[in-house]
Amino acid sequence: MRNLFLIFLVTMACLVKAQSNEIDTLTHRGVLYARHSPYALTWSLGIAITSIPRDIVEEEINRFPFLQADIAYGLPYNFSLVAKLNTMVLTNRLLSGIQWNYPLSSFDIALGTDIGYLLGFVTINGFDNSINSWLVYPYIQCGYHHNEILVSVRAEAEYITSQQTFAGDIQVSDTRNRRNGLAFSLIIEQPFFHNQRCALGLKISYSDFVYQAWPAFETFKRTLTVPEVFCAFTFP
Amino acid sequence: MHSLFPKCPHGKSDCIQYIAVLFSFCLFILHSGCIDNPEIIHPTFENDTIITHAKPLQSLVMNSTEGVYDIVSSSVNWGSKAVLHWTNGALCFYFENSGIYAVLRGGTVNNTFAFSGLWRNPLTINTGKVQCIIEDTTQIMSIIRSGTISQLTTIPITLNILSNAGESRQSLTLRYARPSKYRNENYFIIAHRGGGRNSDLLPYSENSLELIRFSQYIGANAVEIDIKLTSDGIPILYHDTDFNSRLIGNGTLIGPVESFSFTQIRTFAKLHDGSNIPTLREALNFIIDSTSLRFVWLDIKSANAMRAIIPLQKEFTQKAQQKNKLLFIAAGLATEEFIQDFMTIPQFSTIPSIVETTVDDMRKVNAKVFAPRWTLGTQNELIQSVQTDGRFAFVWTLDDQKFIRKFLAEGQFNGILTNFPSIVAYEYYAQ
Amino acid sequence: MAYSPISHLLLPMNIMLNKIVTLIIIVIIFTVGTLQAQESKKNQLLLTAAAGISFNSIDNLRLPDDARLSGFGSSVSLIWQPEYLLSVGFETGWLFMNKIERTNITTQFGSTSISSLWQAVPLLCIFGMKIHDNVSLYGGFGYYDIIAVNESFGTTVATSQMNAGLSGALDYHLNLNSQSAFGARFTLHNITELQQRLITLQFSYHYSLLAW
Incomplete structure (x- = not known):
């Protein structure tokens, strides 16, 4: 955990130190980047692979890829609306939120909050389990753009405001207002061909509840370090 | 001459930035490859003199002391009650909170009852050593021999909760409350x-x-x-x-x-x-x-x-x-x-x-x-x-x-x- | 179940080759598809072959002291290198992991010779970035097919198992001509699911299949 935080700080420091004098005038077409052009809609589609410790999920739900869709809409006064969907049928998480950015030469610093809703249901071997949850993700993001290459580092906190799990009609758990953990991401977006971009990211989460592993119904209380790699194609 | 790998596309200063970014990226990859998910250090008892030297208690003592105990004072949050149960000569406590348990071995050492073992919260990685020493055994033995088990309520039993290294950290005192409720033999x-x-x-x-x-x-x-x-x-x-x-x-x-x-x-x-x-x-x-x-x-x-x-x-x-x-x-x-x-x-x-x-x-x-x-x-x-x-x-x-x-x-x-x-x-x- | 010594070796090899060939075809079709859509001439399709030694840096396995942990490691990658920062491609190969060989050892079941060999076939999606005129960095993620052959007590058993993992590589290269380059490469493979780590030191040869 401390290592991750140091890596995040080092990256931020390196980016700031390597600041270029050039003021970029390019239109920012990155979905995951800190700044979006006013009234421009961009979206991306890709996959995210999470590696959940095998001890927890055993042979059942490990290494299942999620489809990931992101959408961003630029607003005046440096505001943007953003939304994200992660889905693999059994587990679906929808996030939406607003962010504000502060441009600084080749850099953009963004602050924002996403509100998320998690819905999961699994019917296997007669089990009828489900989850629904409301989540909040405040974040800070530092972006660096140069020659149409967009690099972002992001730190986010995760809070569970309300979460219920069910086995059939029985409510198994009811969690309210709990700090769940932190996550750090590194994302690179660059042109792919024509107007398309590709995005590559790595995210390390350090959290108590890993939403991708909700069917495991973990009783043991532990904080897990979970890496996630994602790759997406961005459309203007 | 045209070459397979051309010069850096954006000049040397940009390369420094890329190195910074990639350095972090590589650290991320390396880190994610060696994730340390929770580990637990279980206590060991190789040189525990209580376990090696104690003589087992009489079965009458074991049978008489089984029951539900009130926790009368405690510096740990293990609940307000505990169950004392003997299994194959081991003194076992099951606490009200989260199924925390203590498993101790021992018996009679120089006219005292002495036990040493481990405690664990089964839902977390918290564990350590625990000791229980009762120096005045005459009162307990006379109550047990007279068959007036209810008088055990007057005798406090103190558990010393230790770190893995054996240092005293916390303590917990119990008093006998009542026998265990055995609903039936076949549970x-x-x-x-x-x-x-x-x-x-x-x-x-x-x-x-x-x-x-x-x-x-x-x-x-x-x-x-x-x-x-x-x-x-x-x-x-x-x-x-x-x-x-x-x-x-x-x-x-x-x-x-x-x-x-x-x-x-x-x-x-x-x-x-x-x-x-x-x-x-x-x-x-x-x-x-x-x-x-x-x-x-x-x-x-x-x-x-x-x-x-x-x-x-x-x-x-x-x-x-x-x-x-x-x-x-x-x-x-x-x-x-x-x-x-x-x-x-x-x-x-x-x-x-x-x-x-x-x-x-x-x-x-x-x-x-x-x-x-x-x-x-x-x-x-x-x-x-x-x-x-x-x-x-x-x-x-x-x-x-x-x-x-x-x-x-x-x-x-x-x-x-x-x-x-x-x-x-x-x-x-x-x- | 036990296989005959020949058939058990052929079976996983055939399955693996099929998998590798299918994936290479998918990458080629995908790349050629994007190629036709390109108007710029700043792209190239790069084939890289690397061979050298692979060292199994073991984290959690209690292998015997006489286990051999280094052997031959080869890899082949096909990478699309656009004019921008990141290049994208696919990597596979054949990496030695560990080998144990003992003759006439005494076990509780009698005397036997033992041979155990683990090899890994990476099936990775890789991303590369040029950080200096002669230096590139690569990061990859995907799966490693661990192929194990165990011969003992007169029986040979071959098994394979897919495990998720990540890789990172540093490649130093010198241009030979407009189409090829020669270099050396250091790669770290983290087979995270199996909690295994492989380090490879290889000579690499890069050849431009297409440039446009």
């Missing part, structure tokens, strides 16, 4: 996978002999063990389809369990705690000779294992009877396919079995136990009809304390399969 606290899963970070590997022994101390009086078959037809205790890093601690075998012969498995594969993967024969021998467990649930993980386990089931049921030991060994039939396969075995209706599907299936194979999953609820009428036939009903797999409490209070089951036997033990004995 089974069944430890899943021989005592718990590897993810529960127990001191021994799941489905190992030492974990089966340990399961008694943490509250179980029965075990469920998983059975796979080797390529040469020997039933072994193993849960997964493959040899993998979750269960195997050394790296010579990988891939489907049923590809390897017993000799290869015994020679090359060790569990995470360094022990051998036991055969079913070894496990049943161990259970009869070295434990006081009363029920064994054989969870058959491969269909072809069925015919290999039945002769062993018969052999060891007879062996237990010859030793005047009460032990029931039943084959778990988890699916319709297993039931169909079971019904092709001659005289299948005389073989003790556990049916997990429906009551109709249970009657069809004349199973001794019906075991529905807990999410179907307490099903009291159905369970009573099962018990009217002289059969047992178990519920699986209950790990949450509030549901364990609910099933014990409102349900009619004869046993609970759980990964946390100490929670069930506290809730059952403290009723």
Whole structure:
């Protein structure tokens, strides 16, 4: 955990130190980047692979890829609306939120909050389990753009405001207002061909509840370090 | 000249930035490749003089002191009550909060009662050593000999809760309150996978002999063990389809369990705690000779294992009877396919079995136990009809304390399969 | 189940080759598809072959002291290198992991000779980035097919198992001509699911299949 935080700080420091004098005038077409052009809609589609410790999920739900869709809409006064969907049928998480950015030469610093809703249901071997949850993700993001290459580092906190799990009609758990953990991401977006971009990211989460592993119904209380790699194609 | 790798596209200063970014990226990759998910340091007792020098207590003392105790003062939040239970000479406490348990060994040392052991919160990685020393034993002995057990309420018992290194940290004082409530002799606290899963970070590997022994101390009086078959037809205790890093601690075998012969498995594969993967024969021998467990649930993980386990089931049921030991060994039939396969075995209706599907299936194979999953609820009428036939009903797999409490209070089951036997033990004995 | 010594070796090899060929075809079709859509001439399709030694840096396995942990490691990658920062491609190969060989050892089951060999076939999606005129960095993620052959007690058993993992590589290269380059490469493979780590030191040869 401390290592991750140091890596995040080092990256931020390196980016700031390597600041270029050039003021970029390019239109920012990155979905995951800190700044979006006013009234421009961009979206991306890709996959995210999470590696959940095998001890927890055993042979059942490990290494299942999620489809990931992101959408961003630029607003005046440096505001943007953003939304994200992660889905693999059994587990679906929808996030939406607003962010504000502060441009600084080749850099953009963004602050924002996403509100998320998690819905999961699994019917296997007669089990009828489900989850629904409301989540909040405040974040800070530092972006660096140069020659149409967009690099972002992001730190986010995760809070569970309300979460219920069910086995059939029985409510198994009811969690309210709990700090769940932190996550750090590194994302690179660059042109792919024509107007398309590709995005590559790595995210390390350090959290108590890993939403991708909700069917495991973990009783043991532990904080897990979970890496996630994602790759997406961005459309203007 | 045009070259395969052209000059850096954006000049040297940009390259420095890329290095900064990539340096971080590589650190991320390296870090994610060596993730340290929670580890636990279990206390060790090699040089513990109490354990090595103490003489065992008389059984009269053990029987008299079992019961429910009030926690009268405590610097730890382990609840307001605890259950004291003796298992195979070990002094076991099960606390109200989260199934925290303490397992101590010892007895009489120089006219004192001295015990030393470990405590653990089974839902977290918190663990350490614990000691209990009662210097004035004359009062306890006179109360016990006179048979006025209620007077034990006047005698405080203090547990010193130590760090792993043996330094005193906290203490907890208990007073006897009342005897344990034993609802009936045939209530089974069944430890899943021989005592718990590897993810529960127990001191021994799941489905190992030492974990089966340990399961008694943490509250179980029965075990469920998983059975796979080797390529040469020997039933072994193993849960997964493959040899993998979750269960195997050394790296010579990988891939489907049923590809390897017993000799290869015994020679090359060790569990995470360094022990051998036991055969079913070894496990049943161990259970009869070295434990006081009363029920064994054989969870058959491969269909072809069925015919290999039945002769062993018969052999060891007879062996237990010859030793005047009460032990029931039943084959778990988890699916319709297993039931169909079971019904092709001659005289299948005389073989003790556990049916997990429906009551109709249970009657069809004349199973001794019906075991529905807990999410179907307490099903009291159905369970009573099962018990009217002289059969047992178990519920699986209950790990949450509030549901364990609910099933014990409102349900009619004869046993609970759980990964946390100490929670069930506290809730059952403290009723 | 036990296989005959020949058939057990052929079976996983055939399955693996099929998998590798299918994936290479998918990458080629995908790349050619994007190629036709390109108007710029700043792209190239790069084939890289690397060979050298692979060292199994073991984290959690309690292998015997006489286990051999280094052997031959080869890899082949096909990478699309656009004019921008990141290049994208696919990598596979054949990496030695560990080998144990003992003759006439005494076990509780009698005397036997033992041979155990683990090899890994990476199936990775890789991303590369040029950080200096002669230096590139690569990061990859995907799966490693661990192929194990165990010969003991007169039986040979071959098994394979897919495990998720990540890789990172540093490649130093010198241009030979407009179409090829030669270099050296250091790669770290983290087979996270198996908690295994492989380090490879290889000579690499890069050849431009297409440039447009």
